[in-house]
Amino acid sequence: MTTRDRDYQLMMNALADITRRRDADLESAEQAYQDSTARAAGELARAEGEAAAADRWAAAAAAQVLDVDREAARLWDQLRRARGLRVRALGEMPEPAAIESLPRVALQRRPSDQAQPPRESARALLARASARIDDTIRPPSRRSLPRWVLPLLPVLGALIAGAMGLLAAGLVTMGGADVPGGALVRGAGWLCFLIAPSAGVPVAAALAHRRLQARLDVGGIGLTLLGGMIAATLLSLSFAASH
Numbered sequence: 001m002t003t004r005d006r007d008y009q010l011m012m013n014a015l016a017d018i019t020r021r022r023d024a025d026l027e028s029a030e031q032a033y034q035d036s037t038a039r040a041a042g043e044l045a046r047a048e049g050e051a052a053a054a055d056r057w058a059a060a061a062a063a064q065v066l067d068v069d070r071e072a073a074r075l076w077d078q079l080r081r082a083r084g085l086r087v088r089a090l091g092e093m094p095e096p097a098a099i100e101s102l103p104r105v106a107l108q109r110r111p112s113d114q115a116q117p118p119r120e121s122a123r124a125l126l127a128r129a130s131a132r133i134d135d136t137i138r139p140p141s142r143r144s145l146p147r148w149v150l151p152l153l154p155v156l157g158a159l160i161a162g163a164m165g166l167l168a169a170g171l172v173t174m175g176g177a178d179v180p181g182g183a184l185v186r187g188a189g190w191l192c193f194l195i196a197p198s199a200g201v202p203v204a205a206a207l208a209h210r211r212l213q214a215r216l217d218v219g220g221i222g223l224t225l226l227g228g229m230i231a232a233t234l235l236s237l238s239f240a241a242s243h
Contacts (some may be wrong), residue, residue: 172186198230
């Protein structure tokens with residue numbers, strides 16, 4: 001083999017080696033491109049999903065803001081039109097506070113944020129304000145006692161009157177003994193006898209107002225007095241018979 005043939009053979013071998021390395025580099029580049037494309041597609045899909053979720057949350061938040069604004073306007077108008085209170089100076093409903101003036105902890109970016117402590121929702125606050133307005137401004141005549149309460153009023157009046165009558169009997173008996181200030185004790189006992197029939201009325205009114213958010217009307221007062229008078233009469237007869 002001549003020198004020219006050897007040189008030609010070496011050049012062909014070198015060319016084949018370069019071709020193999022080029023093919024290997026092209027294959028690696030193609031694989032890297034495919035991997036990068038797949039990762040980019042995955043990141044894009046995840047970003048689109050997060051954007052769609054953010055859009056849904058923003059739409060729900062905007063709807064909730066509109067509902068809260070309408071309810072606040074209704075409550076403000078109800079407060080302005082209330083009778084018997086000086087509320088004309090309230091004027092128009094104030095604008096909400098600017099977001100720049102709110103503390104950072106009050107700005108909840110997403111519903112999934114759990115870093116902040118749980119706060120009461122705007123709907124709950126408006127419901128509490130509505131109950132407060134209804135309780136203090138709404139005419140009491142619109143809220144009557146439930147029917148199931150009426151049979152209990154004479155029983156309540158009788159129990160309170162009985163307790164007051166027993167207290168009065170004890171004071172009268174104690175005042176009849178030789179104790180200092182016996183006359184005053186005896187007078188307090190007779191005073192308790194006088195107020196015993198009607199002692200259940202303020203108790204019934206307080207229970208109706210606090211527990212049932214209602215007002216004790218004339219019929220309820222009459223039923224409570226009826227029970228108290230019956231109990232006081234029986235205690236008076238029993239006390240008179242024993243003396």
